Amino acid sequence: MSRKQYRAIFFDLDHTLWDFDTNSAEALRELHHTYGLHQRGVAVDAFLKTFKRINTQLWQLYDTGQIPQETIREQRFHRVLLEHNIDEYEMSLQFSQDYVSQSPQKKNLIPHAHSVLQYLHPKYPLHIITNGFSEIQAIKMTSSGIVHFFSSVVTSEKAGHKKPSKEIFEFALRENGLNASEVVMIGDNLVTDIGGAHAALLDTVYFNPDRIAHQQKVTYEITSLAELKSIL
Ligand SMILES: [Mg+2]
Known part of the structure; x- marks a missing residue:
């Protein structure tokens, strides 16, 4: 298969470059x-497990348009603490606020993220396409030392649409004077990143470190970011 020459690369941020799970756990x-x-009486490992399950559920509801972003912030720790028999709504809100301000300051990246960005940066304009909160995503990129690699950060807030809507990809293309055929989207989520980009007619790289079985149409599939160096 001959390699296509792209004019720009779109990246997802959470779980693709910024190591959400490690940073969140810290x-x-x-x-x-x-x-x-x-x-x-709350064991730390059990607490982390409960958080991961409930946070994933809430993000899935958000990604499929069933709840607004505020609900994630307002409810996730109340739900987590309830499962550990602590019913203190005010405390859970303070906890949530502290989590939202402290977690994005963590610096852990997905293995090979930094060296791959260093490799791609001179060759292509790089853009972030993310559903996260604007100010939070900016802090994550600054704390982890990757913000300078990117020409732009398109958030759902800015675009007025969120992944998997093809409109957020079309917004990013328009903003940067690009055609869909000139861009490849790299992400870890089959629905939001890969499905959304595919609907907007972009090529895709599915980052699948856990080797999840699936039927989705993808242009490339990788289990390590280091493989990007042979694709791009
Ligand atoms: Mg992601």
């Missing part, structure tokens, strides 16, 4: 300690 462990949850 922040949660610190807050678990700060809030004295151990003393209240």
